[in-house]
Each structure stands twice: as C-alpha cells, then as structure tokens.
Amino acid sequence: MQIPAPFDYVRASDVDNALALLERHGPESRLVAGGHSLLPMMKLRLARPEWLIDINGLAELDFMVREGNVFRIGALTRHTTLLESPEVARLFPIVTDAEQVIADPVVRNRGTIGGSLCQADPAEDLSTVCDVLRAEAVIRGPAGERVVAMDEFHRGPYETAVGQNELMSELRFPIRPRSSSAYEKVERRVGDWAVAAAGAAVSLAADGTIEESSVGLTAVGLDGTVAGIGDLLGGRRPDEDLFAEAGRIAAAACEPVADQRGGIDYKRHLADELTRRVLRRACARASEEQEG
Amino acid sequence: MQISMSVNGNEVTRDIEPRVLLVHFIREELGLTGTHWGCDTSNCGTCVVLMDGQPVKSCTVLAAMADGHEIRTVEGLASNGALDPVQQGFMEEHGLQCGFCTPGMMLTARALLDKNPHPDDGEIRQAISGQICRCTGYATIVRSVQWAANHPVGSAATGDAADPSEAEEVTA
Numbered sequence: 001m002q003i004p005a006p007f008d009y010v011r012a013s014d015v016d017n018a019l020a021l022l023e024r025h026g027p028e029s030r031l032v033a034g035g036h037s038l039l040p041m042m043k044l045r046l047a048r049p050e051w052l053i054d055i056n057g058l059a060e061l062d063f064m065v066r067e068g069n070v071f072r073i074g075a076l077t078r079h080t081t082l083l084e085s086p087e088v089a090r091l092f093p094i095v096t097d098a099e100q101v102i103a104d105p106v107v108r109n110r111g112t113i114g115g116s117l118c119q120a121d122p123a124e125d126l127s128t129v130c131d132v133l134r135a136e137a138v139i140r141g142p143a144g145e146r147v148v149a150m151d152e153f154h155r156g157p158y159e160t161a162v163g164q165n166e167l168m169s170e171l172r173f174p175i176r177p178r179s180s181s182a183y184e185k186v187e188r189r190v191g192d193w194a195v196a197a198a199g200a201a202v203s204l205a206a207d208g209t210i211e212e213s214s215v216g217l218t219a220v221g222l223d224g225t226v227a228g229i230g231d232l233l234g235g236r237r238p239d240e241d242l243f244a245e246a247g248r249i250a251a252a253a254c255e256p257v258a259d260q261r262g263g264i265d266y267k268r269h270l271a272d273e274l275t276r277r278v279l280r281r282a283c284a285r286a287s288e289e290q291e292g
Numbered sequence: 293m294q295i296s297m298s299v300n301g302n303e304v305t306r307d308i309e310p311r312v313l314l315v316h317f318i319r320e321e322l323g324l325t326g327t328h329w330g331c332d333t334s335n336c337g338t339c340v341v342l343m344d345g346q347p348v349k350s351c352t353v354l355a356a357m358a359d360g361h362e363i364r365t366v367e368g369l370a371s372n373g374a375l376d377p378v379q380q381g382f383m384e385e386h387g388l389q390c391g392f393c394t395p396g397m398m399l400t401a402r403a404l405l406d407k408n409p410h411p412d413d414g415e416i417r418q419a420i421s422g423q424i425c426r427c428t429g430y431a432t433i434v435r436s437v438q439w440a441a442n443h444p445v446g447s448a449a450t451g452d453a454a455d456p457s458e459a460e461e462v463t464a
Contacts, residue, residue, distance in 0.1 A: 002332045009293060009310035009356045032357075036334060039313075039352050043332070052310065054357060080346075104422025106400065107334060109346045110353070190421040191335060 002043035011054045015140060018055050022165045025051040033076055034110035037119040061169055071173040075114025093285055094181035094199050098125045104191040114168045122157045123193040128216035131225050132201040135173045141166035151224050179203040180285035182278040186270055194219040195261045198274035200282040209237050215275055220267050221255035238283035246279055247272035295359040300368030310356050315339045317355035318365060326366040326395050337423025340396035341365050347400045366395035377440040378402050387436030389427030396423050401437045410441055
C-alpha cells in the first residue's frame with residue numbers, strides 16, 4: 001500500500017493567501033492542484049513535503065479569456081476543459097491534439113495545465129506545445145508578478161523558473177493571423193508516457209508561403225524548439241520535400257536515450273516522421289484558415 | 293483534521309489524517325467496499341468514483357480534497373431498489389467476469405451517459421480508456437454501456453426487471 005508520509009494540509013483562500021502560506025511554511029511546503037504528479041511522488045516517498053497547500057478552490061486561476069491578440073489560460077484550467085473548448089480548438093488545434101493524448105480521460109478531469117508545466121517532466125506534452133506557440137508564463141510571488149518566455153521558464157527536468165515561494169498563475173498565448181498548429185504522439189498505450197512526440201506551429205504569408213514556423217519534440221532529449229527549422233521553412237511554399245528536410249533536421253537535433261519504450265534509432269525515426277506529419281497538418285490547417 | 297462530504301447523498305463527517313487517500317477513506321472509514329483498490333498508481337481505474345459528477349481516480353485524490361464535495365460510489369448507483377441502467381446493462385450483456393474493474397467502469401459509464409446519452413462505440417471506448425479490464429476484452433463492456441444508453445431511466449425495460457438479490461451480486 002502506497003501512503004504518503006505525514007504532512008499538514010491547508011486550503012488556500014486566494015492567490016495572496018497561497019503565497020503567504022508558502023512564505024510561512026518555507027521550503028518544505030508545496031502547492032497541490034490536480035495532484036496527479038505530486039501525489040504519486042508522495043506515495044512513493046520521492047516527495048515528502050511537510051505542508052500541502054491546496055489551491056483547487058482558487059477560481060481566479062481557472063479561466064480562459066481572449067484579450068485582443070492574446071489568449072490567457074489560467075494555471076488551474078483542467079485538461080478536460082482545454083480539450084473540450086471549441087475556441088482553443090479553433091485558435092490552437094495543437095492544444096486539442098495534445099490534450100487528446102495526455103494521460104487518460106479520468107486523469108484529465110483532475111490534472112491542470114499549470115501543474116503539468118510546473119512538474120516539468122521531460123516526457124510531458126504541454127511544454128512542447130507552449131514552446132512552439134511561444135507562450136509566456138505568468139509567475140506571481142512576494143515581489144509581484146513577472147512574465148517569462150518559455151526558454152526562460154524551462155530550467156531542465158523537473159525544474160522551472162517558478163521559485164519555492166512563487167506560483168504560476170497563467171499562460172499567455174499570442175494569436176497570429178493565418179496560423180495553425182498540430183501535435184502527434186506515439187505511445188505504447190493510453191496513459192503511458194510518450195515514446196516520442198512532436199508539435200509544430202506555422203504562420204503563412206498572404207501568398208501561401210511559410211512566414212514563421214516552429215517545431216518542438218517531446219521525450220527525445222531536446223530542450224526548446226528545433227534550431228534551424230524556422231530559417232529552412234521561411235519564405236518557402238509548404239511541400240513534402242520541405243517537410244522531409246525539416247524531419248531530417250529534427251532527427252539530427254534530438255538526443256534520445258534507449259529505454260523500455262524504444263531504442264535510439266527508433267526514436268530518431270519517430271522524431272523525423274512525426275515532424276513531417278505535424279508540419280504537414282499545421283500547414284494544411286493554416287491554409288484552410290486562410291481560405292475561411 | 294475534520295472533513296465533511298456528501299457520499300451517495302448522505303452527509304458524512306470524520307476526523308482523518310491529511311494523508312488519507314479518498315479510496316481508503318471510502319473503503320475503511322465508511323465501509324463502502326464496492327469501490328475497489330487496485331494498482332495504486334492511477335493507471336487501472338478500478339477506484340474510480342464520481343466527484344461532483346466527474347469520474348476521478350480515488351487512489352490519487354486526498355480525502356481532504358473531497359471535503360465539501362459530492363461523492364458517488366457504486367453503492368449510490370441503484371435507487372429505491374432499482375438498478376441503474378448501467379448496472380442492468382452489465383448484467384444483460386455480460387459486462388463483467390471477475391468483477392474487479394466493474395465499479396469503476398460503471399461509474400465512468402454513468403458519467404459518460406449523463407453528458408452524452410447516445411455515445412457511439414468509439415466514444416465509449418475513449419471514455420473507459422484509462423481503465424483496465426483483464427477479463428472481457430472490452431467488447432462486452434461497450435455493449436453493456438450501449439444497452440444502458442438504449443434503456444435510460446424511466447424507460448419500461450429498466451428498474452422493474454431487477455431482482456434485489458442480483459443487485460447485490462453486481463455491486464458487491
């Protein structure tokens with residue numbers, strides 16, 4: 001039987017209260033939202049916080065709202081809510097693609113976007129999604145609010161820019177014209193971590209050529225986005241040869257490790273193939289967007 | 293710490309350690325052993341209960357987190373001696389063999405049908421994709437949920453047909 005080590009539990013009444021509680025209880029206190037990363041670690045005694053500060057009641061962190069050309073998603077937004085949002089599916093289909101394959105439907109009822117990002121598991125999907133969409137994380141702490149770009153947010157496996165006495169409050173996604181995106185993952189079964197996954201975001205110019213593009217990979221040892229893809233695709237018309245070239249760059253850029261989910265060659269093959277697929281789909285979606 | 297919640301419509305209040313998981317609270321504190329405890333790692337789904345109407349894996353929820361919420365377990369599916377159509381469907385279509393995954397499967401099915409009364413087979417498979425059955429191969433579970441969809445509460449074919457002794461067999 002897996003039971004966490006003893007701890008004290010308190011419910012935060014609002015964000016300021018949560019920050020005050022983190023300050024009061026110090027480094028041995030942890031925030032908990034959906035709990036589907038932290039509680040399993042506590043059950044295995046890999047994490048032993050002395051205080052759990054429950055932020056599930058903070059409605060102020062549970063929202064989705066468009067403001068001009070920015071889409072704001074509260075950190076406490078559940079995976080299921082993201083998956084079922086027609087506005088998210090229209091603006092950022094990569095989020096919907098990814099949410100369909102994150103954990104399983106029951107886990108998605110509890111897990112949150114903020115929790116996934118802050119857990120920063122190397123095989124976690126939404127980090128790649130946020131990277132390619134060039135999202136920004138809003139972090140609140142005793143000194144107020146700061147906004148950090150994704151390359152600054154990620155610090156490595158299980159490590160982010162969010163300090164011990166801070167809290168991620170929201171993610172901000174820029175909305176670009178004639179743009180779309182896609183995500184695809186290969187997993188052994190529902191709920192397992194990715195063998196490999198890829199995400200792409202593209203913006204097309206009025207003449208149908210690619211203006212901006214970005215590709216990210218999950219679970220194959222690549223931080224941030226694949227260097228060189230934007231330069232390769234910029235100004236070119238989307239076609240299969242171009243996608244194949246991008247796939248080769250992605251496969252060369254990643255550094256997968258062999259494990260029970262597959263060998264290095266297989267994972268590189270997936271990085272290549274999945275890069276082609278997500279670019280193909282993102283470009284097709286963006287051109288539909290353009291026509292519509 | 294003291295927590296209170298509604299379980300199958302009954303208010304319960306207990307003093308617990310904060311580290312008590314919801315599945316153990318339900319089984320050991322409340323004695324409702326219809327909720328099963330399986331893999332302990334939020335993979336198998338036999339511990340699924342409804343929290344405010346949504347399926348959750350109760351091995352990965354603290355009882356403290358359920359304070360103030362509404363919990364529904366397999367014991368709360370039947371009402372006034374009549375089986376829920378989902379329970380009846382699992383009987384009619386042989387949706388179980390050993391019965392270990394059944395409580396979680398039935399609660400997820402209930403939540404699915406509340407949201408989507410006429411799911412297709414793909415939607416049913418998707419809904420139960422975080423739950424593991426090692427006996428049926430899932431085909432009969434999908435048929436059981438379809439049976440329930442075709443016999444909603446209030447339709448002639450549910451309720452009266454249920455024999456109370458069979459009800460116990462399904463939920464035990």
